[in-house]
Amino acid sequence: xxxxxxxxxxxxxxxxxxxxxxxxxxxxxxxxxxxxxxxxxxxxxxxxxxxxxxxxxxxxxxxxxxxxxxxxxxxxxxxxxxxxxxxxxxxxxxxxxxxxxxxxxxxxxxxxxxxxxxxxxxxxxxxxxxxxxxxxxxxxxxxxxxxxxxxxxxxxxxxxxxxxxxxxxxxx
Amino acid sequence: xxxxxxxxxxxxxxxxxxxxxxxxxxxxxxxxxxxxxxxxxxxxxxxxxxxxxxxxxxxxxxxxxxxxxxxxxxxxxxxxxxxxxxxxxxxxxxxxxxxxxxxxxxxxxxxxxxxxxxxxxxxxxxxxxxxxxxxxxxxxxxxxxxxxxxxxxxxxxxxxxxxxxxxxxxxxxxxxxxxxxxxxxxxxxxxxxxxxxxxxxxx
Numbered sequence: 001x002x003x004x005x006x007x008x009x010x011x012x013x014x015x016x017x018x019x020x021x022x023x024x025x026x027x028x029x030x031x032x033x034x035x036x037x038x039x040x041x042x043x044x045x046x047x048x049x050x051x052x053x054x055x056x057x058x059x060x061x062x063x064x065x066x067x068x069x070x071x072x073x074x075x076x077x078x079x080x081x082x083x084x085x086x087x088x089x090x091x092x093x094x095x096x097x098x099x100x101x102x103x104x105x106x107x108x109x110x111x112x113x114x115x116x117x118x119x120x121x122x123x124x125x126x127x128x129x130x131x132x133x134x135x136x137x138x139x140x141x142x143x144x145x146x147x148x149x150x151x152x153x154x155x156x157x158x159x160x161x162x163x164x165x166x167x168x169x170x171x172x
Numbered sequence: 173x174x175x176x177x178x179x180x181x182x183x184x185x186x187x188x189x190x191x192x193x194x195x196x197x198x199x200x201x202x203x204x205x206x207x208x209x210x211x212x213x214x215x216x217x218x219x220x221x222x223x224x225x226x227x228x229x230x231x232x233x234x235x236x237x238x239x240x241x242x243x244x245x246x247x248x249x250x251x252x253x254x255x256x257x258x259x260x261x262x263x264x265x266x267x268x269x270x271x272x273x274x275x276x277x278x279x280x281x282x283x284x285x286x287x288x289x290x291x292x293x294x295x296x297x298x299x300x301x302x303x304x305x306x307x308x309x310x311x312x313x314x315x316x317x318x319x320x321x322x323x324x325x326x327x328x329x330x331x332x333x334x335x336x337x338x339x340x341x342x343x344x345x346x347x348x349x350x351x352x353x354x355x356x357x358x359x360x361x362x363x364x365x366x367x368x369x370x371x372x373x374x375x
Contacts, residue, residue, distance in 0.1 A: 043302075048201045048324070055196075056200070
């Protein structure tokens with residue numbers, strides 16, 4: 001079995017640390033550790049060189065135009081356009097529907113139950129407000145405004161999908 | 173002086189696309205060696221490495237600088253090579269560093285002298301023995317020896333690439349080195365005949 005001095009010297013050699021005076025003395029008197037050092041030195045000579053210019057040229061020629069130059073704006077543009085159109089649509093309707101008086105009721109329950117009930121009623125109020133807003137939009141602006149909002153939603157959805165796909169590709 | 177990978181990448185992303193050639197120059201032979209180890213055919217490895225660079229290029233803006241560029245690059249090449257072998261429905265073969273009919277150490281790619289890691293050994297007998305002993309190592313040891321000494325990755329890079337604890341990588345390499353020391357004792361002119369250190373690496 002190797003002793004602790006052998007262990008320490010070989011660990012230093014394996015880690016690529018320079019051997020100090022004590023380790024050098026040990027190496028002088030320990031043929032087995034000298035052989036270990038010789039193996040590492042031999043293996044270190046196995047490194048291969050760099051690619052030649054022909055190989056580099058072949059790879060560089062195979063590269064497509066840098067797709068990431070245009071990808072960032074291309075991915076964010078639909079999201080930004082969707083948000084802008086959505087905001088414009090809401091502005092056209094006169095703002096976000098205010099929570100109805102009914103949503104104030106759950107306060108009497110207090111705590112988590114009250115918060116959950118309040119959230120649920122807010123969602124119902126928002127849905128109802130949204131439906132009324134679409135009806136009003138149809139009455140005032142006609143079908144084109146609804147198409148406009150649908151396009152905004154589709155653009156946003158496309159953008160989100162593109163971002164998710166990019167992230168998945170990068171993981172690969 | 174060799175420019176740091178992160179610096180080169182920053183230059184590329186800032187618009188100096190030709191700087192990418194520096195990374196190709198640095199990593200192509202090492203990558204080709206590693207992929208050849210997986211797919212076993214030099215021509216296929218060359219194409220797969222090119223594809224790996226193309227994939228890296230396409231997703232350069234997705235590179236996470238918390239990790240080493242080399243690890244990312246080798247991981248992409250590794251996945252491509254494994255997919256390729258699966259499509260071929262052939263078993264993964266190991267890097268052949270054996271001898272040809274004339275007893276010469278075989279090159280990884282006869283067309284490219286840079287891919288002959290034994291080429292700079294004046295002692296051809298030692299080169300042949302080294303090739304034979306590396307080939308004869310258990311697969312788990314052999315791959316780490318190739319990654320460390322032929323591909324030139326650091327312990328930390330190997331640990332990241334193979335998703336192994338750093339200590340495990342060090343221990344396995346220590347044991348592989350001990351096996352090689354015993355096998356090559358007669359060439360190295362030192363006592364490598366003690367059966368020490370093979371079973372237990374440094375903790």
